[in-house]
Amino acid sequence: MASLALIAFAYIFTFETIMYLICSVRHYTNSFYGKYDGDAFVSIIIPCYNEELTLSNCVESMVSQTYDKYEIIIVDDGSKDRTLEVARSFLRYKNVVVLTKPNGGKASALNFGTKHSKGSILVCVDADSIFLSDTLSKLLKPFSDPKTAAVAGNVKxxxxxxxxLKNQALEYIIGLNLHRRMFTNLNCVPVIPGAIGAFRKDVVLEVGGYSLDTVVEDMDITMAISKRGYKIEYTGEAIAYTEAPESYKDFYKQRYRWTYGTFEIVNKYKNILFSYKSGKELGIVGLPFTVYTLFMNIALLFIFLYLVIRVAFYGNSPYLLTLLSTMLVMQNILIMYTILIDHEDKRLYFYWPFHIVLYRQIICLVTLNAFIDYIRGKKTSWNKINRLGKNELDLPDL
Known part of the structure; x- marks a missing residue:
């Protein structure tokens, strides 16, 4: 019985990998947008709470954008450090606005910034993100299509x-960005990252702004927009660099929030699961795949433990060798392909053994922990991680 289950799993895993490749290749070959020919005024909103170490580099990258019709709105969400002081130092730029409010969370800060924005397009950015000089102009390209309501950028x-950190870089390349290429091709992008996302302001207002219902406000607003049938795009050309957690404690906290919040999203939008009524691609493909991924991560943890115990106590067997070989081949194809199309550092490829054998199991363990806590009704918060001010682009060292 165990043998049949593992073989079935190998077939599912192979099919999933092939779908990733087919859809992402189609998106990659068909997503070279022309130059944005609009003249929309853009409001870049940067919510921040205790970000004195990262905010300066973030804003410096924003004021150097080649697209020149924009304002920068820095929203201090009741910080207890020097964040507000750092923000006000940028008032020397005429297109910078600094707002402050009592602490209410990232979603409330984004809504506050939206309320005071002048632009017809909102670009929401984390305070630890940095843009290349042409990121904004490339992020706007998909808006050449009037049907496009929102755009996700490429986070590195x-x-x-x-x-x-190298494994987190691999995870962003393989998982997050490859997923978005696939989902864009299927017209059901489930999340626009907080590090770099653009929205038509009227659509954001239509869905009621950012919701405080979940701890993943970026995924929540994406679902709300997609549910209404709006078109959401992903562009790999628009790049934002983000500071990843450097300690395992902060890494675990961040991934726990992402996973716990995804369970909240599934519960909040369960009424459109397998539904054709609104945002049919989201209900038929996007949300079911999100559920599948969550529980597949839990299954992967137990399968991995089973395989280790099986080999340790009972030795190898032909089907086990076939299963492991299939998984390794598929993972290597994905890693090589995504590094290639993302024009990434090829040295990252040599970290795949650690990524597959250990890193992925940590992610699976986080998923299991978040699932148990969610079922038990244990609440979580944003769990802010420690920032070190490492959001400085140093390309030769990448």
Missing amino acids: VVNRKKVL
Whole structure:
């Protein structure tokens, strides 16, 4: 029975990998947008809470954009450090606005910034993100299509000195960005990242702004927009670099929030699961795949433990060798392909053994922990991680 289950799993895993490749290749070959020919005024909103170490580099990258019709709105969400002081130092730029409010969370800060914005397009950015000089102009390209309501950019890890950080860089390349290429091709992007996302302001207002219902406000607003049948795009050309957690404690906290919040999203939008009524691609493909991924991560943890115990106590067997070989081949194809199309550092490829054998199991363990806590009704918060001010782009060291 166990043999049949593992073989079935191998077939599912192979089919999933093939779908990733087919859809992402189609998106990659058909997503070279022309130059944005609109003249929309853009409001870049940067919510921040205790971000004195990262905010300066973030804003410096924003004021150097080649697209020149924009304002920068920095929203201090009741910080207890020097964040507000750092923000006000940028008032020397005429297109910078600094707002402050009592602490209410990232979603409330984004809504506050939206309320005071002048632009017809909102670009929401984390305070630890940094843009290349042409990122904004490339992020706007998909808006050449009037049907496009929102655009997700390409998030990359900037600090990569440690093994944990290199594996997070791989995860962003393989998982997050490859997923978005696939989902864009299927017209059901489930999340626009907080590090770099653009929205038509009227659509954001239509869905009621950012929701405080979940701890993943970026995924929540994406679902709300997609549910209404709006078109959401992903562009790999628009790049933002983000500071990844450097300690395992902060890494676990961040991934726990992401996973716990995804369970909240599934519960909140369960009424459209397998539904054709609104945002049919989201209900038929996007949300079911999100559920599948969550529980597949839990299954992967137990399958991995079973395989280790099986080999340790009972030795190898032909079907086990076939299963492991299939998984390794598929994972290597994905890693090589995604590094190639993302024009990434090819040295990251040599970290795949650690990524597959250990890193992925940590992610699976986080998923299991978040699932148990969610079922038990244990609440979580944003769990802010420690920032070190590593959001400095140093390309030769990438």
